[in-house]
Amino acid sequence: MTTPISSDLDLSTSLQQESWAAQLKRKLRPGEVMVESSLFIVGILTIFITLAITFVLGDQALLFFADPEVSLQEFFLTTSWQPQAEQFGIWALVSATLTTSAIAISVALPLGLSAAIYLSEYANPRARAILKPVLETLAGIPTVVYGYFALLFVSPLLRSLIGTDKLGVYNMLSAGLVMGIMILPLISSMSEDALSAVPNSLREGAYAMGATRLEVSTQVLVPAAFSGIGAAVIVGIARAVGETMIVAIASGAGPKFTFNPLDSAETMTGHIARISGGDLPYGTLDYTSLFAIALMLFLITLILNLISQWIIAKFREQYE
Amino acid sequence: MLPENSQYAIETRNLSIFYGNFEAVKNVNLQIEKQRITAIIGPSGCGKSTLLRAFNRMNDFVPSSHVKGEILLHGTNLYGKEIDPVEVRRKIGMVFQKPNPFPKSIYENIAWGARINGYKGNMDDLVEQSLRGAALWDEVKDKLKQSAYALSGGQQQRLCIARAIAVQPEIILMDEPASALDPISTLRIEELMQELKKNYTIIIVTHNMQQAARVSDYTAMMMLYEDTRSGTVIEYDKTEIIFTRPKDKRTEDYVTGRFG
DSSP states (O other), X not given: OHHHHHHHHHHHHHHHXXXXXXXXXXXXXXXXXXXXXHHHHHHHHHHHHHHHHHHHHHHHHHHXXXXXXXXXXXXXXXXXXXXXXXEEOTHHHHHHHHHHHHHHHHHHHHHHHHHHHIIIIIOOHHHHHHHHHHHHHHHHSOHHHHHHHIIIIIHHHHHHHHOTTTXXXXXXHHHHHHHHHHHHHHHHHHHHHHHHTSOHHHHHHHHHTTOOHHHIIIIIIHHHTHHHHHHHHHHHHHHHHHOOHHHHHHSOSSOOOOOOTTSOOOOHHHHHHHHHHSOOOTTSHHHHHHHHHHHHHXXXXXXXXXXXXXXXXXXXXXXX | OHHHHHHEEEEEEEEEEEETTEEEEEEEEEEEETTSEEEEEOSTTSSHHHHHHHHTTGGGGSTTEEEEEEEEETTEETTSTTOOHHHHHHHEEEEOSSOOOOSSBHHHHHHHHHHHTTOOSOHHHHHHHHHHHTTOHHHHTTXXXXXXXXXXXXXXXXXXXXXXXXXXXXXXXXXXXXXXXXXXXXXXXXXXXXXXXXTOEEEEEOSOHHHHHHHOSEEEEEXXXXXXXXXXXXXXXXXXHHHHSOSSHHHHHHHTTSOO
């Protein structure tokens, strides 16, 4: 009599085992697969677009450098950019890009960092609620508006201060200053994020030593947030280097090798914008030269990005 | 009044601490003895840390916090209108629950506080002296330029103590200074406290009953009022009395582990 019962038990156990195996069986989840593959495609797409742009730039730039009229040595080591005279010295354009960007960052860094410190450490919630959106509005102004602001307001103002004989209508100073205002919100909001991310225990520790708010902000928090602030500065510079409209409108047309802010000179972006706006015959040296400039710009911003990543990695603080 | 002021390091009179309308700590009267270790014990949320932070005005950073009553340091009310909280914190140092060294070198961690406090003497000497005072010198003397974050948790906490004594305060507040440390590091901190009390008055908040019994000379027992959820000191006496023959039944229940 015991045998059937025991076999029944065996049966139920093995049934149960089967049903466990069935319960744990790998299930098809079409939604999951679809989401996963579309995310994968989107990810691949961005890489593909970057590669495609690099390829087009490189391809056309290669045509430029392959031309017998052009040599790499001339491109990198001379300072005159006169396509008509077949002179292609990139420094005539790089100098203006560096000058306007340097002016921009020397405006945006002190102002942006001060604004960040104020918003993060000093402002009461009400002042913050008003000031932060106002500052962010600056980021929303179209650059063409900034460009005309530089040309029609800042430049005349500077001319009346410095003297119309010393400063022309088109000059790098006003373009650089306005570009600084443009990147200010970027610097301030990234720096503010970096400051806010510093753990409160550090603030408390510093205040408990009898430090004033200014000492805590400038001597403990800013150094602690250095990696974030450094990254903000690099991103700001990259933004200034790539900015086109303001310099195209306000800093002048015509490449010129100069680092004098009072001069008018054309930046790399400004030059590309002006030349490509005209009817440029495909395949000519003028045409391919634009791609060589663009490739240079691409390299500069790439290097800046690498520096910024290096800064973040090198100076990131482990607060624990 | 005057002899009393010279007898105590610091005292509170009818001290109540508010967050907005909520009375977190109610009517505390404590006379803290000079160059002794006073422990504040009690269940979680009874206002121990709030009370401790009132002594160096760290509660000022909590918007809407305010106090009633007085905290007297040498007869001066620390919450008087003309009092500068920055100056209060220079006289009353603090060590926190989690070690929080600055993201600077070991040397700079000590030197910074002294510098902002206007120290004009030999900085190298001060750094050595402070590190010796915190029983850390032998372990770090060869790596003063290294980041403070390279140190272990226990070493970091002793660095924070060294940092606090470098500005030569009168009183050092400790907010559960060993709760994030392993038993050996804890023991070292406790030994260090015995050394420190030769020169400083120490007030320590601790959850650890054995620690309070081991290190402190006086103990203040805090408890919540059931109805208002405000904390207050229910008993304050020599530590051996609190732990052996407390007057209050609630203290006895708490220190013997019957609740809390």
